Amino acid sequence: MPQLDTSTWSITILSMIITLFFMFQLKVSKHSFPENPEPKSVSMSKPTTPWEKKWTKIYSPLSLPLQ
Template identity: 45%
Template sequence: MPQLNTSTWFITIMTMLPALYLMMQLKLLNMNYYSPPSQKNLNTQAFNNPWQLKWTKIYLPHLQPLHS
């Protein structure tokens, strides 16, 4: 059985890493990134709703005392 020659593995791996890094950088360079949405100055108007004018208290059925 022939013996596996591993003498060039170190050089192969060391040249593969920068090549993969450069390929990834070129791939990311061509990607289109969307800009964040710009803030709009909206004039907020205060609407008077009927439920904002009065104070109401809601009693849930399980919070009421038991009637005996």
């Protein structure tokens, strides 16, 4: 059974990584970014629900007496 020749793997992997790096750099350099980003003002409107005005007591199962 012939042996697999791995002598060219290192140069192949290295050239692939370098090529991917350059391709990524070119892709990023073509992207236009905003000059001065400013935060958006988000106005949160609170919905009115009928149960907000009432007092309710919530019983958790652990606080109930044992039967």
